[in-house]
Amino acid sequence: MSRTVVIDNAHVATVAGAEYPSGHVVAVDGRIDRVGAGPAPRLPGARYVDGTGCLATPGLVNTHHHLYQWATQGLFADSALFEWLAGSYELWRRLDAGVVADTTTAGLTWLALSGCTTASDHHYVFPEGRGDIVDAEVAAARAVGIRLDLARGSMDRGASRGGLPPDSVVEGLDEALEATADAVDAHHDASFGSMTRVAVAPCSPFTVSRDLMVETARLARDKGVRLHTHLAETADEERRCLAESGRTPVEYAEELGWLGPDVWLAHAVHLSDAAVDRVAATGTGVAHCPTSNARLGAGICRVTELLAAGATVGLGVDGPASSELTPLSGEMRQALLMARARKGPRALSAREALRIATVGGARCLGRDGEIGTLEPGRLADVALWRVDGFGRDVVDDPVVALVFGPAPPLELLLVGGETVVESGEPRTVTADAAALAGRRAHRALAGEADGR
Secondary structure: OOOEEEEEEEEEEOOOOOEEEEEEEEEEOOEEEEEEEOOOOOOOOOEEEEOOOEEEEEOEEEOOOOHHHHHHOOOOOOOOHHHHHHHHHHHHOOOOHHHHHHHHHHHHHHHHOOOEEEEEEEEOOOOOOOOOHHHHHHHHHHHHOOEEEEEEEEOOOOHHHOOOOOHHHOOOHHHHHHHHHHHHHHHOOOOOOOOEEEEEEEOOOOOOOHHHHHHHHHHHHHHOOOEEEEEOOOHHHHHHHHHHHOOOHHHHHHHOOOOOOOEEEEEOOOOOHHHHHHHHHOOOEEEEOHHHHHHOOOOOOOHHHHHHOOOEEEEOOOOOOOOOOOOHHHHHHHHHHHHHHHHOOOOOOHHHHHHHHHHHHHHHOOOEOOEOOOOOOOEOOEEEEEOOOOOHHHOOOHHHHHHHOOOOOEEEEEEOOEEEEEOOEEOOOOHHHHHHHHHHHHHHHHOOOOOO
């Protein structure tokens, strides 16, 4: 039976070049069938959505997140990254499969309400004997209905080996490699339109040994999956990397096989001109996380220079514990404002910010051609934004209304043509259920027993 959804009479920003001030989008069986100007065709049995006063865009793509951190928001509020991590690990060591299921439910529902249809979650904390965390996350994501790119992380360099995390949350090298391979084999679906993909994602050079970085890169390429890690987030990291390896973070990453078109890096804040050029020349992607970088005082990614050099840049919310309650849609505004604070009012436009949040993210995750634009044949991942409400009704350009101001409410969010949000409310998991899951996870990590 055909499943047809028609969005009619909306301002359609395809992010593929064309823009239709009064246009339509037709989705059939989970894919976009047609996009164009003027009224939509009348199709028997179709569901029609009146887009009057709305802006239709591709669903937003979150290229870097830590869903488990939903449970530890608001803590260590005035700490730099390494201090914040040291305190947070003492709580994260209590993670188990139940907590991860709950934080995935809460976090992905929150992201859906901000227009996100695909999210990459970098999970690297696996305390021993706490259940199958990967299975729990995948199942919870399926229930919410958001595409999950699970970046299966790892750490093998605990405090006893000069690393930052406590030994109780790190794995041995062989154990990490085996568990990562198992996650890929069990859950990675490379097919067009898949709901779950897995990347290989050791945490960072200061929590991972040289051997694990090298071996995970080899594993990822043997399995044909993508590679992801944190890199060049803070000035402290650069000093530490120079002291330990004699290399800058980007030089060290390249030496270990961690630059290339199958790699995307989280943050990449502290890049020299030569590093910007090298990232771009190798086809390496960057997940720009402006709010988290500002919250932790890490600095501002050189997005303008990266884009000018031809690098792929996507947006990431980062973990809620360093980016409290940040909507993915709001990161477009943050990226624009930070770029302009550095380089002036032409550093980044509203449409360039929307492009980073959609097709840029799709390219980081290796899903260009599937998501990120509204074109026939692409997946029907569509966000319909209400831009005619109080305040926004005096902004004539709906893309400016979306990016420059507070995130507008969602009239509709489709993932593969299926409704995930409607009239500002989640439809797959209720807001009450998602909130309860988040509170339960918070209390579990805080040591409270009742979970209510």
